[in-house]
Amino acid sequence: MSNPIEDRLTAMGLALPDAAAPAANYVPFVMQGNTLYVAGQISSGPDGLIKGKLGEDMSVEDGARAARTCGLSLLAQVKAACDGDLSRLKRVVKLTGFVNSTGDFVDQPKVINGCSDFLVELLGDAGRHSRSAVSAASLPLGVAVEIEGIFEIS
Structure with a gap:
């Protein structure tokens, strides 16, 4: 049986990574x-960790x-928590985003919008959530972003 969330991901040209081990x-x-x-899930792509410091060597878009x-x-972890059934995800409740940034960088919300906009695009109203976006002097392994989440599950 097909899963609407995973079908939408495929239509967007995306696939979930494996859920990372602690x-x-x-x-x-x-x-x-x-x-x-x-x-918290750290920024990582097919080529490995996405490292950098906003306001120093990374643009807001990056x-x-x-x-x-x-x-x-985050969605990969939700899927793992739901025994592989992502259709159990009912709503994104809250995200807390940490941005590795310089002391004078003030666009943390624009950075975390990358995650928020994606979740709303994928899930519609179920992706709308409350949120915090804060600066961090550094993050684990030098990554640019770390985001934790709270979700409602059926």
């Missing part, structure tokens, strides 16, 4: 009732593309 002493997600908490990869990784 890199330290934590679990990638926790399900509490119908609420799924997904640990940062937004990095944030979009975090969205794909």
Whole structure:
């Protein structure tokens, strides 16, 4: 049986990566009732980690593309948490985005829009969420963006 979310991803020319294993002493997600908490997913693409510092060596557009990869990784974790059934995703509740940026960089929201816009494009109203977008002096492994999420699951 086809899954509407995965069909839409395919139509967008995208595919979910494998759900990343934890890199330290934590679990990638926790399900509490119908609420799924997904640990921070770092910017990574087919060529590896997307590294950089906004306001120094990355443009806002590059940062937004990095944030979009975090969205794909978040969905990969949702799929893993739902035993491979992404149709159980009912809504994106909240994202918290961290942007590796210089002290004078002020466009963190524009960077995290890369993930937010992607989720709304993919999921429609179910992708609309509350959000925080904050600066970080550095992020793990030098990545540009890290985003964690809270989701409603059936």
